[in-house]
Amino acid sequence: MFEVTAEDAFDFRSTEYAELFASSAATAFQHPIWLAQLYERLVRQGAATPLIIVVRVRASGRLAMVLPLVRRRYTLLKVVEFADMRVSDYVSPVADEETFSRILADARTVAAIRKHLRPYDLLRIGKLADRSLAMEHLLGVDKRDSMGMSAYSSKLEPTFAGWREQRLDQSYRKELDKKSRQLNRIGEARFECVDGPAAVRTTFDALKLYRGKRFDGSNGPADLLQLPSYFDFYLAVANEGCGGFARTYAFWMNGQPIAGALGLKHRGSLLVILGGFDEAGYRKQSIGSLMFEQIARDCIERGDQHLDFTIGDEPYKRVFGGRPSPMWQIYRAGSPLGYAAHLTVQKLPAAKALARHILEAAHVKKAKPSAVIVPPAADEAAESS
DSSP states (O other): OEEEEEOTTOOTTSHHHHHHHHTSSOOGGGSHHHHHHHIIIIITTTTOEEEEEEEEETTTOOEEEEEEEEEEEETTEEEEEETTTTTOSOBOOBSOHHHHHHHHHOHHHHHHHHHHHOSOSEEEEEEEETTSOOHHHHHTOSOOEEEEEEEEEEEOOSSHHHHHHHHSOHHHHHHHHHHHHHHHHHSOEEEEEEOSHHHHHHHHHHHHHHHHHHOSSTTSSOOGGGSHHHHHHHHHHHHHTBTTTEEEEEEEETTEEEEEEEEEEETTEEEEEEEEEOHHHHGGGTHHHHHHHHHHHHHHHHTOOEEEEEEOOOTHHHHTTOEEEEEEEEEEESSHHHHHHHHHHHHOHHHHHHHHHHHHHHHHHTSOOOSOOOOOOGGGGOOOO
């Protein structure tokens, strides 16, 4: 019924993939632009090898499912992962629910998919949303494990005033109004969804500066935007998706960006995946909160239904009406070494921190990790947005 191949040079910008994605249950992080840029700029330049499993209908050759994966090596440990490269907040097979069920029911197809994954010491897939397709059944994993964190989405109302009333506490609404007046007394404050490569680049340069100061690695993961390959990736997504898939927002003061954010549009939701602001200059005016409020306004005016803050338990997400949804991960050991590494990372916090440090150093040097045989756990890969 189905034919399974590994097509590591798969064209994510092809018409057939665009049609598959449009009818699938996949997320914004499997969008053609996102995956094309990710494999070109992060996977092929980093310490990973593409592993793209393609399933087609045998009789017609029609594309039925794509699994965008990578192989990585941590010294002796061979690992197969989803191609999130620490930037994707949700993972999913790219298929519709009916076709995915048919694939699961075809034992030969399932066996062929699993054969293409080998050899590996550890298979691990994190960042599975609560209602995502059951990858655990496809990959022979008994059950999902909790990541110990949630994703947050705020339901938008037909009007901005209605959203504020329904989602924000009255005292917080008054506080934001006060901060907005303070900001406007300082100078000419302006919020917009920026358009054009020059304005997008100016916003990203500011984001890099502000995030570098805030996420310097002293209290959690260092900011990936400081790495040239990641900066180029986000900037490329913003430019290629401008006017459609991607929105870049900026808050300006007297013509200079003091806050910015990148969001991805997907099926009535805007997923805010990157944000930064001039904390030193405008913290007293709560510029970050004012920016999120204005992003919500823009989304409502465009007819969006949800503002998705994605993965991570930062308190501000609840403040803006975000409701938690659990996130999941799956593991499968392919060797005694993989089983031991999985147990080590899961049980020993120090091993998680060390593995994360090694991985970050490897990205900076553009070299393969060394001196450690355990990869960072999936929850350690969730970056601050």
